[in-house]
Amino acid sequence: MPIKRREWKKLRDLPILDETGVSVGQATVFGQLAEDIAQLAWNDVTITEELATIQFGTIQTALPEPFAQPWPELAADPGHDLTASYPNTA
Numbered sequence: 222m223p224i225k226r227r228e229w230k231k232l233r234d235l236p237i238l239d240e241t242g243v244s245v246g247q248a249t250v251f252g253q254l255a256e257d258i259a260q261l262a263w264n265d266v267t268i269t270e271e272l273a274t275i276q277f278g279t280i281q282t283a284l285p286e287p288f289a290q291p292w293p294e295l296a297a298d299p300g301h302d303l304t305a306s307y308p309n310t311a
Contacts, residue, residue, distance in 0.1 A: 229253055268296050 229251040237246040265276040273289040274281050284292065 266292065268293050
């Protein structure tokens with residue numbers, strides 16, 4: 222499935238403060254939804270007893286704590302039956 226390409230969206234305006242906390246301007250933050258620019262599947266995740274890694278394209282990245290902590294549990298019980306894709310579950 223090809224990755225969807227969308228235009229950048231304005232996410233929010235943030236105040237720019239000087240060292241005393243006085244607003245001296247405004248910054249506009251633009252972004253895209255992560256699911257629009259990247260895809261991640263269980264085939265991209267490797268979990269061993271001491272390490273969780275994720276493959277992003279050609280780069281394999283080890284996840285540091287605390288980000289690695291939930292992956293073994295998610296892999297053991299991904300909970301796919303509790304999503305909107307499976308509405309007939311309890």
